[in-house]
Amino acid sequence: MNIQTSYIISHLSKGMRLDGRKPDEHRKIEIEIGPIEQAEGSARVKLGGTEVIAGVKLEVKEPFSDTPNEGVLMVNTELSPVASPEFELGPPRETAIELARIVDRGIRESHCINTEKLCIKVGEKVWMVMVDIQPLSHEGNLIDASGIAAIAALMTAKMVKYDEAGDKVIYEKTDESVPLDDIPVPVTFGIIDGKLIVDPTLEEEESMDGRLTITTNEAGDVCAMQKGGACSLTFELIEQAAEMSIKKGKEIRELIRQSL
């Protein structure tokens, strides 16, 4: 075993982490609202040394045929080399796709966006909400930073005007917000030696056996879950993680509200 991994494990058995945090402690979270002016809504989130920027754009498109009266949500991430030397240009790879899917599922499955309100004309025109996430600095736990940035950007997003006669969008912000009913917050756990650590850093990510992301909503329900890595999980561990994510989610939700 790598000496760094064994060091982390021996430290963790004493309830300590390399950077002095407790196992259930996040790094400092900073949320900046509206850094991108051209976007309908945007947010920049710092999670310790990890930094992510997210923007929301609106477009008018034809709905999917199975949901003719619902708007469409799309989440996209791009891992550019500016964030980490590990990332390369080109088509998105597994990590980028997984990151986007975890954030997407959290927002989608919490049903926080009232998609029916995004319908303009049934079967013909609906609003399409596109959330673009761009990590700026990767020092571990991009998932939580991206999830927080995405929901904060959505919360500040304003609807734009749609000119039905000319069939075009006029990009002028109105006072109306994107219809949101909930604030889903993802909390990611690293699993090292059968123990959970909240908000793993890059160094811990390199050493951990696996990871578990749990997204919770305002009511304290689990709405999405994603496991990564090659380790196995016990029921007790998942229960423990779920409980902790509800508690942590509440704190982060409060933080997002305060920064608006």
Added chain:
Amino acid sequence: METEKIEMDESIRKELEEDVMEEIKAIQEKENNGFDESDEPAFEKQESPHAAPSHVHEQMHLAHERMEEKREESVRRGKNVVLPGDRIVESMEYLPGRNCYRDGNSIYSKRLGVVYYRGHVIDVVPLSGKYMPEADDMVIGKVSEVQYSGWTIDVNSPYRAFLPLSGVRGFIEPSRTDISKIYGVGDLIYARISEVTPLKDIRISMKDPSTRKFENGRIIRISPVKVPRVIGKQGSMINLIKDKTGCRISVGQNGVIWIQGEKEQLAARAIQEIEEKSQIQGLTDHIGKLLNQETPSAGVRI
């Protein structure tokens, strides 16, 4: 304008005087402590540690002379911080050293950094950047691949290093040995860079007695350009940390540092403090105070 210049000269003079005092202190301390056991490569090559008492005075005298020389040069030099492509001097008197080049009559900088004069050689010490390997540097590398005839080592640089079988102590017959038992993927080694070709093919060697594989302890990473500050003048800073914490510390020129001991948390905190505050005056005192606190005041940034 005139007063400003004098003020600048004064501040440079003060700075240099402090530098020299530190140097003298280090020499005296070394004299008191006897042989210095540090096996770390200091940025400035160390003079013989077995200096005789009469040597000390001579060295002190030399240090004073050096100070005068430096002062004169800092007056001569117009600019301290340079950008890539900045002209440092227009003269054939000087030679381009590290991170600068000659074009016609002038010497230009290759990096963003601070200009230093070493006699007639001009060096630019970069303010940031990745580690660029140089022959004879001691580095801490991670085995990233085991091959038939050696190992590929990640030395925290844009270029990967190769450790051939011939670079290991003893004779190894590759057809009969599982060489991953010697160094496996993920192992950390303290190695010497034996060769760097102009195309940046890096060869490293484990033949030197100070080289070894790390079995325990922890690793921290700092910016490679701050390594000289962590080591200090003739190892003064690193020895201070070693003395106060009782840790074993190995510093790789590539910015990777290995620490092992009971108070490794404190040592790691001190090293990161040096990295963050490398520009402040009286850094050694500051670190000394930090180390006198029994417990680290805050966690270590990773």
